[in-house]
Amino acid sequence: MTKGRTQKVGLYIDVVNIARNGGYGMRFDILRDFACRDNGEPIRLNAYVAYDEERARVDYDYRDRTLNFYSTLRDFGYKVIEKTVTWYTDDTGNRFGKANADLDMAVDALLQSENLDRVLLATGDGDFVQVVRALQNRGCRVEAVAFQNVSSILKREVDLFMSGYLIPNLLPVDSGDPKKSWGDVGSRVRGICYTYNHSKNFGFMRYLVRIGPGLWITDTRRADSPYSTAFAHESNFDPSIDLLQLPSREHIFEFTLIKGEKGLQASNIVQIYP
Numbered sequence: 001m002t003k004g005r006t007q008k009v010g011l012y013i014d015v016v017n018i019a020r021n022g023g024y025g026m027r028f029d030i031l032r033d034f035a036c037r038d039n040g041e042p043i044r045l046n047a048y049v050a051y052d053e054e055r056a057r058v059d060y061d062y063r064d065r066t067l068n069f070y071s072t073l074r075d076f077g078y079k080v081i082e083k084t085v086t087w088y089t090d091d092t093g094n095r096f097g098k099a100n101a102d103l104d105m106a107v108d109a110l111l112q113s114e115n116l117d118r119v120l121l122a123t124g125d126g127d128f129v130q131v132v133r134a135l136q137n138r139g140c141r142v143e144a145v146a147f148q149n150v151s152s153i154l155k156r157e158v159d160l161f162m163s164g165y166l167i168p169n170l171l172p173v174d175s176g177d178p179k180k181s182w183g184d185v186g187s188r189v190r191g192i193c194y195t196y197n198h199s200k201n202f203g204f205m206r207y208l209v210r211i212g213p214g215l216w217i218t219d220t221r222r223a224d225s226p227y228s229t230a231f232a233h234e235s236n237f238d239p240s241i242d243l244l245q246l247p248s249r250e251h252i253f254e255f256t257l258i259k260g261e262k263g264l265q266a267s268n269i270v271q272i273y274p
Contacts, residue, residue: 010044011035012109013078013122014101021124022147022273023164023171029076030170030211031145034162035120038213044112047078048101052085081108106131113138120144121158126151132158147171148273160215165190165252165273166208173254183209183228183257185264190254190272193232194218196246201234203246205255205266230257230266237269250274 011032018026028047036042049070056063070080083101102125109119113135121128124146132154135142143160144150145167155161164170168182173190180187191207206218209228217225232255234243245251252273255266 007038007040007117008043008115009036009040010109010112010116010119011042011046011122012044012105012119013047014105014125015047015049016101017123017125018146018164021149023122025172026164027170028073028078030167031122031164032076032078034145034167034170034211035118035143037211040118042077043115044108045076045078046081046105046108047073048081048083048105049073050085050101051082054085102127110134110138113140116140118143122146122164124148124150124154126154129153129157162215163252163273166192168208168211183207185257185259188254188256190252191230191266192249192252193246194229194249196232196243198243203232205230205232205253205269228264230255230264231260231262232266232269236265236267238271241269241271 013028013031032042032045051066052062056066070082073080081101081104083104105121105123106128109121109131113119118141119135120143121132122145124144128144129151132142132144136159141159142157143162144154144158145162145164147164150161150163168189173182173188177186182189189207191205193203194206196203206220206227206229208215208226210226212226214224214226218227219225220227220229236255237243251271253266253269254272255269258265258267
């Protein structure tokens with residue numbers, strides 16, 4: 001990106017896919033902040049949702065909660081694209097509903113990419129791999145955010161994959177003390193164990209402190225790195241955690257930051273994924 005030039009951003013969210021795969025309760029305002037970090041300008045913010053008209057006719061609580069959710073999304077600047085649930089009956093007589101937004105989301109992203117520099121796809125669906133390649137061939141930087149059941153091929157194809165668990169405040173975290181913000185001593189954060197010494201029984205956790213530029217600067221000794229690290233002794237890991245799998249970029253942990261003799265330490269470490 002040319003210095004001083006604002007990047008035009010497109011954010012496309014498969015709301016059903018995200019909610020069903022670990023992202024229920026996700027804060028859409030925080031996701032917008034992440035997509036538009038480094039002074040990005042939001043050009044397209046599309047949220048693809050499923051609406052069950054049949055249920056809404058008899059379940060007024062569902063109708064009111066759902067429509068209120070859509071209104072909240074619009075307050076954050078999203079265009080809400082509703083896919084009506086269609087009900088089918090299989091050969092055994094079981095009814096099932098479908099409201100697949102994949103095609104709409106793919107077509108919109110491709111058609112609208114002409115005016116975009118960066119596209120963030122909030123989905124873990126591997127069906128978007130060809131869409132990612134097409135967007136990249138059109139000159140867009142393509143990123144993805146998801147939580148669980150993420151296609152490994154999708155992770156490899158995008159220019160940046162970020163687990164939603166690692167984005168500060170994207171999902172609720174029980175901080176214990178409500179006065180503590182993510183990254184404060186005493187707060188709970190999520191991160192990975194990027195190095196572990198099995199002969200000395202300790203490692204280090206890395207976590208994202210703030211949403212901003214320089215996500216590639218993982219060396220926390222640099223002042224411009226948005227990450228921080230915390231010492232982690234084996235005694236601070238939950239007994240159910242298999243330490244032989246560490247270090248790992250795939251395992252995500254939640255832990256409390258405490259002040260140690262030589263800096264920050266990770267305490268009460270639990271594994272939240274997988």
